[in-house]
Amino acid sequence: MTRHKPVARPHSLAALGEDGLLRLLTRRWRHGSTVRTGVGDDCAVLEGRRKDDFLLFKTDSVVEGVHFSPETPLRLVGRKALARALSDVAAMGGRPLYALIALALPPTSAPAAVQEIYRGIERLARKFSVELVGGELCRSRQLVLTVALLGETAGHAPLLRSGARPGDGLYVTGSLGGSLESGRHLRFVPRLPEGRWLAQGHWATSLMDISDGLASDLPRLARSSRIEFSLQESHFPRHRGCSQSQAFRDGEDYELLFTVAPEREAALRKEWPFPTRLTRIGVCLRPSALSRKQSFPHGFDHFHLS
8 A cells, every 4th residue: 555645735744744743742841750751752651650660651543544545454454553552662662551442433334344453453462461441432534543552661661762872783673665565564563572672681772663664763763862873774674575765764664773882782693582683784973063964865754745
């Protein structure tokens, strides 16, 4: 399927872009002392009951015509909605706990079709021990499915996007590119065990998932950590048949992007306990005036035209 983008207008959201709109809408928000991290990371981070416990709070939506086509099997639509939120908890090194499901759809929809959506959600929830505890139903012209997910990190702090330092190695899990064309965006497995291992062992200095493409998500990590980066594009782990550009810009991969202190890189590669592919794609650098002036192609953006 193709993700549809808006028609450009002067002073429109297409000119502002997704990150720009987010900054505009949330710039006046202020948080109390129990909010450790708000806007700008994969999940909000809230203080837990004990000193080393934290709650992770996330909401995510899938929309017909944007994240899936009308022909997509509805069980896979439900699965994708929950999997996207689970991927964000993985990107904090957390464990998912509870989910709320909000469903908006046309009143002409068949009850059996709606049940298929929930079967897809329920099957993935069982796999990762997520309790489904409620939600909302609403009439709409098109199908919109929203998941609110509560997770935790118990005994260790969550990994943020802001911890990378100059000299850290840049790593990704799995392979990138071609997710929409192949249908992988409907069947991907959130990297929850990998994310928790990275956080519990203090392997990573920063962590996020790749949802909008490496070309969009890596600059977000760099801005949060106030670093620049150098990439070895020939080292991008690509799915068979994908170009470097596809691996860089396609998005919907839901792999982990993280940084590792240079003195721990050799041990990381030696002790990595998963069959999941692990690839070093570059290094973090100190910011420079030259690098700030360089343009950078972006990946998927809900409001940009290209």
